Amino acid sequence: MILDKKLLHTTDAYIKKLNLAWLNTSEDLINHYPRTYENKSNVLEFFSYVNLKEKNTIICEIETIGSERTRNNKQLIKAIIKDKNWFLAEAVWFNQLFLLRDFKQWNNVIIFWKPKYNYWKLSFLSPDIEHAWKDNKTISPIYPELNYIPSDWFEKKIEIMKPYFKEIKNVLPDEIIRKKWFSQKHENLYKIHFPKDEADFEKARKELAYEELYVMQLKWLLKKKHLEENSLWKSPKIDFDAELVKDIISHIPYSLTNSQKIVIFQILKDMEKLHSMRRLLQWDVWTWKTIVALITAIHAIIKWDIQVALMVPTEILARQHFESIADLLFKYDIRSDLLVGSLTEKQKTEAKARMKNWETQLIVWTHALIQEWVKFKKLWYVIIDEQHRFWVEQRKFLEEYYSQESKEIWVFPHNLNMTATPIPRTLALTIYWDQDISVLSEYPAWRLPIHTRVIRDEDREKMYMFIEEEIKAWRQIYWISPLVTESETLDIANATQMQEFLQNIFPWIRVWLLHGKMKPKEKDRIMEEFMNNEIKILSSTSVVEVWVNNRNATVMCIEASERFGLSQLHQFRWRVGRAEHQSYCYLFTTKEYKEKRLKAMEDTNDWFELSEIDLELRWPWEVYWIRQSWIEEFRIANLSDFELISEIREDIETNLWLK
Numbered sequence: 001m002i003l004d005k006k007l008l009h010t011t012d013a014y015i016k017k018l019n020l021a022w023l024n025t026s027e028d029l030i031n032h033y034p035r036t037y038e039n040k041s042n043v044l045e046f047f048s049y050v051n052l053k054e055k056n057t058i059i060c061e062i063e064t065i066g067s068e069r070t071r072n073n074k075q076l077i078k079a080i081i082k083d084k085n086w087f088l089a090e091a092v093w094f095n096q097l098f099l100l101r102d103f104k105q106w107n108n109v110i111i112f113w114k115p116k117y118n119y120w121k122l123s124f125l126s127p128d129i130e131h132a133w134k135d136n137k138t139i140s141p142i143y144p145e146l147n148y149i150p151s152d153w154f155e156k157k158i159e160i161m162k163p164y165f166k167e168i169k170n171v172l173p174d175e176i177i178r179k180k181w182f183s184q185k186h187e188n189l190y191k192i193h194f195p196k197d198e199a200d201f202e203k204a205r206k207e208l209a210y211e212e213l214y215v216m217q218l219k220w221l222l223k224k225k226h227l228e229e230n231s232l233w234k235s236p237k238i239d240f241d242a243e244l245v246k247d248i249i250s251h252i253p254y255s256l257t258n259s260q261k262i263v264i265f266q267i268l269k270d271m272e273k274l275h276s277m278r279r280l281l282q283w284d285v286w287t288w289k290t291i292v293a294l295i296t297a298i299h300a301i302i303k304w305d306i307q308v309a310l311m312v313p314t315e316i317l318a319r320q321h322f323e324s325i326a327d328l329l330f331k332y333d334i335r336s337d338l339l340v341g342s343l344t345e346k347q348k349t350e351a352k353a354r355m356k357n358w359e360t361q362l363i364v365w366t367h368a369l370i371q372e373w374v375k376f377k378k379l380w381y382v383i384i385d386e387q388h389r390f391w392v393e394q395r396k397f398l399e400e401y402y403s404q405e406s407k408e409i410w411v412f413p414h415n416l417n418m419t420a421t422p423i424p425r426t427l428a429l430t431i432y433w434d435q436d437i438s439v440l441s442e443y444p445a446w447r448l449p450i451h452t453r454v455i456r457d458e459d460r461e462k463m464y465m466f467i468e469e470e471i472k473a474w475r476q477i478y479w480i481s482p483l484v485t486e487s488e489t490l491d492i493a494n495a496t497q498m499q500e501f502l503q504n505i506f507p508w509i510r511v512w513l514l515h516g517k518m519k520p521k522e523k524d525r526i527m528e529e530f531m532n533n534e535i536k537i538l539s540s541t542s543v544v545e546v547w548v549n550n551r552n553a554t555v556m557c558i559e560a561s562e563r564f565g566l567s568q569l570h571q572f573r574w575r576v577g578r579a580e581h582q583s584y585c586y587l588f589t590t591k592e593y594k595e596k597r598l599k600a601m602e603d604t605n606d607w608f609e610l611s612e613i614d615l616e617l618r619w620p621w622e623v624y625w626i627r628q629s630w631i632e633e634f635r636i637a638n639l640s641d642f643e644l645i646s647e648i649r650e651d652i653e654t655n656l657w658l659k
Helices: 012-020 026-030 098-102 151-160 162-167 174-180 185-193 198-230 242-250 258-270 289-304 315-331 345-356 392-399 425-431 457-472 495-505 520-531 542-546 566-573 596-603 607-617 642-653
Strands: 036-039 056-069 075-082 088-094 108-113 116-118 121-125 128-131 139-142 278-283 307-312 336-339 362-366 379-384 414-419 436-440 451-455 476-480 511-514 537-540 553-558 584-588
Touching: 026 151, 026 162, 036 198, 056 098, 075 098, 108 121, 139 151, 139 198, 151 162, 162 185, 174 198, 174 642, 185 198, 198 642, 242 289, 258 278, 258 289, 258 436, 278 289, 289 307, 289 315, 289 379, 289 414, 307 315, 315 336, 315 362, 336 345, 451 457, 451 596, 457 476, 457 553, 457 584, 476 495, 476 542, 495 511, 495 537, 511 520, 537 542, 542 566, 553 566, 566 584, 566 596, 566 607, 584 596, 596 607
Parallel strands: 088 121, 278 414, 278 436, 307 362, 307 379, 336 362, 379 414, 451 584, 476 537, 476 553, 511 537, 553 584
Antiparallel strands: 036 139, 056 075, 056 108, 075 088, 108 128, 116 121
C-alpha cells in the first residue's frame, strides 16, 4: 500500500519527508524499527521515591491545570500535581494547548519523564502524560528520527499500519525459521512495535537483527561463490615450492615473525587452488606486510614467469615500496618498473611499453594511472596496498582485470588486498566475507611499546623540559598539528605557528615546517635533512601519517589530538618507536575531560583492540571507508554482536538451503 496523507491522516509535508527517507509503502514504514524502548512498568506512587538521574513513571492527580503567557510570548501550560501523600510537584509544557482539552482538574494521570529539583520544588519539563484509566503502555518504543519527523509521530502512525502487518512475507528460509524456533516475520514486527514487555521486544529485535545480518552475509557468500566459479580453471595454479620460499627468506636481513610465516603459507596455498585467490591481509604498523607480499610475488614470478602489479594510493608510498624491494628483486634478476604521475611522458610511455611487451615482471604504480591504455601481457597476480583508501571502481579494475593468453583463453589474476586499518572481527565477518582474511598481529621482538600520555595545557612546561633532554640525547621529535596555517573559523593549532613557537622555546636547534602543500622537491629536501638529524623538531601536518621512517625519532607530539580519529592517532604514534630506543607519544588536548578514545590510546598499543573501540564510538561505514552504494545500512543489527554474527556464519556454512 502506497503511503499518502489520506491513509496516514497527515499532511503532504510529512509524506514528502517520508519519501525523501525512502519510506514509500506501508511495508517500508513497518520496517522502520524502533531503536530502543522506554520501560514504564515500574509505576511510583510517591514523589519521594523518584530518581533524579533517570526517567520515572509516576501515578498522580492533577490539582490544577491552566495556561499563561511567557515573556517571549510562548503559551505555557502548567499543572500542579500531587501524589498519594498529597505532596505537590509541577509539570509544564510549551505550546501544547490541546492538553487543556484532554486533561482536567482531579484527573488521575501517569507522568513519565526525568524530574528536576530546583528552588525547593520538584518539576517535570514537557513530560509524557496520559490518563491512568486508559490501557497504559508499559513498554514504549523509541523510533529514530527521520528528516525531523519525531519518534512520537512514528508511534502514532504505526498504529494505523496494523492491518498491513500480515501482508509481510518471511525473508529467512523456512529451514532456518524451524531450526531456530523463530517467529514469523509479521509476528516479530508486531512484537517490536507493540511489545508486551522487555522480553517480547528483545526476542523480536534479535530475530530481526539475525535476518538483516543473514541477508547481507548470504549476499557476500553468493558473490564469493560466483567469483570462484567464474575463475575456475581460468587462474594460474601455482604450486607451493617450500625450498624456493626458504631461499627467498634467507636473503632477508632479519628474522620473520611466526605471524608472517603463517600468512605467507596461507597466500601461497591459496594460489594452488583452481580458482583465483581473493584474500584480505590486515596488518598493524611495523608488522612488515610488504615483505610478505614481496615473497609471494617473487615466488609466483619465478614459478610461472608472470607479471605482478602492486598498486598503492600515493606516489610517496609507491616510491618507498619501489626502493625498499629493489635489492631483493635484483638478487633474483626480476625486472621491475615504477609508474607514477611525476614521470615524464617519455618515461611513462617507455614503462608502459615494457609492461605490454612482458619486459616488466613487477610494476609498482598508483591508482591515478588506472586507464584503459595501461596494458599487461600476463598480469596474474594483483596486490593492492592500503585498499581501504580506494573506491570500488578503482579496486574493481585490477581485482577483475584479466589477461588474454590467446583469442580464446582469458586469465583472472590472484588478488591480495592489504590494509593498515585493522578491521574489527565483527565488521570483517559481515562486510569482507567475499574474501579470506589473514592477520599480521605479531611485532618484531626488539620493538618496545610506546609510552602514550594525554597532556593538559598546565603540563606543557614539564613536556618542554623532557623534550629538551631527548634532544640533548641526540633524538628527534615530530610535532603534529591539524591545520597548516591559522584559520578564521577554527581556533586550533596550526603547523606554521607551532614551528615559530617551538623555535622560540628551543632557539639553539633547528625547528622546521612540513606540510602537503609544499612542492615535492622542497619536501624531499626537508625530509633528507630530518633523516640526517640536521632538523631536530619537525612541525608538520598529517602528511607524516604514511610517509616518514626516521629510526632516530623518539617523541611524537600531537596538538588538538581530540580532532583526530583513532586510526590516524595510531598511525602517527608509530612514526616513532622504529629502533631500539624507548619512544613516547604525547596527546595534547584542550578538553576538560579525557575522551574515551584518547584514554584508549593511553591504555594499549594494540591497534586490533583499538579498532573494536573505534567501532563502538563511531559509525562503522565512516571509520572503515566503506560508505558506498553497494553497502546497505543496518536498521536494527548491531555490529558489536560478534556471537550473533558467528552464529549466522555457521548457519550459512552448514548449507541449510544452498544445495
